[in-house]
Each structure stands twice: as structure tokens, then as C-alpha cells.
Amino acid sequence: MAYIIGMVSQKGGVGKSTLARMMAREFVAGGMSAKIADLDTQQQTCTYWAGRRAESGVAPEVQVQSFATVKSAIEDSARFDAYILDGxxxxxxxxxxxxxxSDLVVIPTGQTVDDLHPGVVLAHSLVKKGLPTHRIAFAMFKITGSDRENAAARSYLEQAGYPVLPGDVPVSTAYGSASDIGKAITETPFKSLNQRAAMLAQNVIDAMAERAA
Known part of the structure; x- marks a missing residue:
């Protein structure tokens, strides 16, 4: 049975699909079978990324498939060790x-209130519909180099009642350049950027395993 991670957001541009692609790549590189179910049938961001990855000959191969419904996507999940739902x-x-x-719902967010507030509104709405708070985790994405701003953003989320995953992914053109040729953000030419992204990926995996136990 697969570990299922749901990547969701209240707004676009916060790193949801980037995070989904990174996690799938890290699972496969670690010897697990994994797949992304791309549920955004209009933009198909992950689906097109997988095409670029195949055309560029990037290994390992990451499986991505577009699905119209969550139900149809879940029916395919049992064949994999990890299954990522990109909404x-x-x-x-x-x-x-x-x-x-999902065993774990990850909400990526930047560090400004314009990103934080919609994320918290989404988390509150999920809890109101019956999702346990412990199955939600925020991931810090596209942050600046300000430790003070980063700490303030984490405090904002924690005061709202939600866990924030250790680690973060900074703003960097290298991440975008990697995506353009079908690579994940742990596959840039820069070791320090890769390590930073990989640390966040490991913390997502740890949180997933803890909540699924």
C-alpha cells in the first residue's frame, strides 16, 4: 500500500508542483516506486515537466499521469510505494x-502574509471539514535570506495551530532553470541548493512516515 502525499494550495505560484516533482524524484532516487497524479487537468504542470525530463534524457525516470478525478487517481496508487496527488x-x-x-497534506507557502494567510485559511477549512490537524504540514518555499522574516513566517503558522516542516527552499533562478529541462530542484548544478532542497524533502518523508504509522 502506498504512502499518499497531497500537495494543495489556496493560490498558485507558491511551489506546490515544484514540491511534488522534487518528492517524486527523491523517492525514485532512493529506490522506491513513486508516481505523481497530476490533477490540474488545465495546466498539467507536472505532466509537461515529465515530458521535458524524458526529452532531455534525465534519469531516473519519474512517472506522471494526468487524472480527471481523485477517485480515478487513487485507484492506481496501490502499485507504488509513494503516490503524490498534485491538486x-x-x-x-x-x-x-x-x-x-492523503496520509500527509503539505501546503507550501512563501513568507509574506499574501502567501501565509491564504494557506492558513485553506488549512482551517480542511480542519473544519474533519481533517485532523496533525495530518497537515506547511513547507516554506521561495524564501529570502532574511532569518527574521523566515522566523516570523514560521511563528505565524505555528500560532495558527499548524506544524511547519524543518528546512526551506530559497528563491533561486537555478531552480527554475532546472525545471525548464525536466529536472527537480535537487538536480541543479549547485550542491548547496540541492542539499537545501533535499533536506526539506527528507523532512517531508519523515513527517509522512510518522503520520502513516
């Missing part, structure tokens, strides 16, 4: 279906 970039009924099906 639409806005809250909808699909978001709640993803949350119910």
Missing part, C-alpha cells in the same frame, strides 16, 4: 478529496 492551484472540492485520501 489544482486553488481550493475546491477536489482539494478536500485529496486531503481525505
Amino acid at each position: 489544482k492551484p486553488n481550493a475546491s472540492e477536489q482539494t478536500y478529496e485529496i486531503a481525505r485520501a
Whole structure:
């Protein structure tokens, strides 16, 4: 039976699909079978990324498939060790279906209130619909170099009642360049950036295993 991770957000541009691709790559590189279910049938961000990865000959291969519904996606999950549900970039009924099906729901966010507030609103709505708070975790994405701003963002989320995963991913053009050729953000030419992203990936894995136990 697969570990299922749901990647959801209240708004676009916070790193949801980037995080999904990173996690899938790390699972496969670690010897696990993994797949991304791309549930954003309009943008298909992960699906097109997988195509670029195949065209560029990047290894290891990462499986991605587009699905119209969460139900059809879940039917395919049992064949994998880890299964990642990448939802639409806005809250909808699909978001709640993803949350119910997942062992861990990850909400990526930047460090400004414009990103933090919508994320907390989404988390509150999931809890209101019956999702246990401990199955939600925030991931810090696209942060600046300010320790003070980063600490303030983490405090904002923790005061709202939600765990924040250790580690973060900074703003870097190298991450975007890697994505352009079908690579994950742990596959840039820069060791320090790769290690930073990999640390966040490991903390997602640890949180997933803890909540699924």
C-alpha cells in the first residue's frame, strides 16, 4: 500500500508542483516506486515537466499521469510505494478529496502574509471539514535570506495551530532553470541548493512516515 502525499494550495505560484516533482524524484532516487497524479487537468504542470525530463534524457525516470478525478487517481496508487496527488492551484472540492485520501497534506507557502494567510485559511477549512490537524504540514518555499522574516513566517503558522516542516527552499533562478529541462530542484548544478532542497524533502518523508504509522 502506498504512502499518499497531497500537495494543495489556496493560490498558485507558491511551489506546490515544484514540491511534488522534487518528492517524486527523491523517492525514485532512493529506490522506491513513486508516481505523481497530476490533477490540474488545465495546466498539467507536472505532466509537461515529465515530458521535458524524458526529452532531455534525465534519469531516473519519474512517472506522471494526468487524472480527471481523485477517485480515478487513487485507484492506481496501490502499485507504488509513494503516490503524490498534485491538486489544482486553488481550493475546491477536489482539494478536500485529496486531503481525505492523503496520509500527509503539505501546503507550501512563501513568507509574506499574501502567501501565509491564504494557506492558513485553506488549512482551517480542511480542519473544519474533519481533517485532523496533525495530518497537515506547511513547507516554506521561495524564501529570502532574511532569518527574521523566515522566523516570523514560521511563528505565524505555528500560532495558527499548524506544524511547519524543518528546512526551506530559497528563491533561486537555478531552480527554475532546472525545471525548464525536466529536472527537480535537487538536480541543479549547485550542491548547496540541492542539499537545501533535499533536506526539506527528507523532512517531508519523515513527517509522512510518522503520520502513516
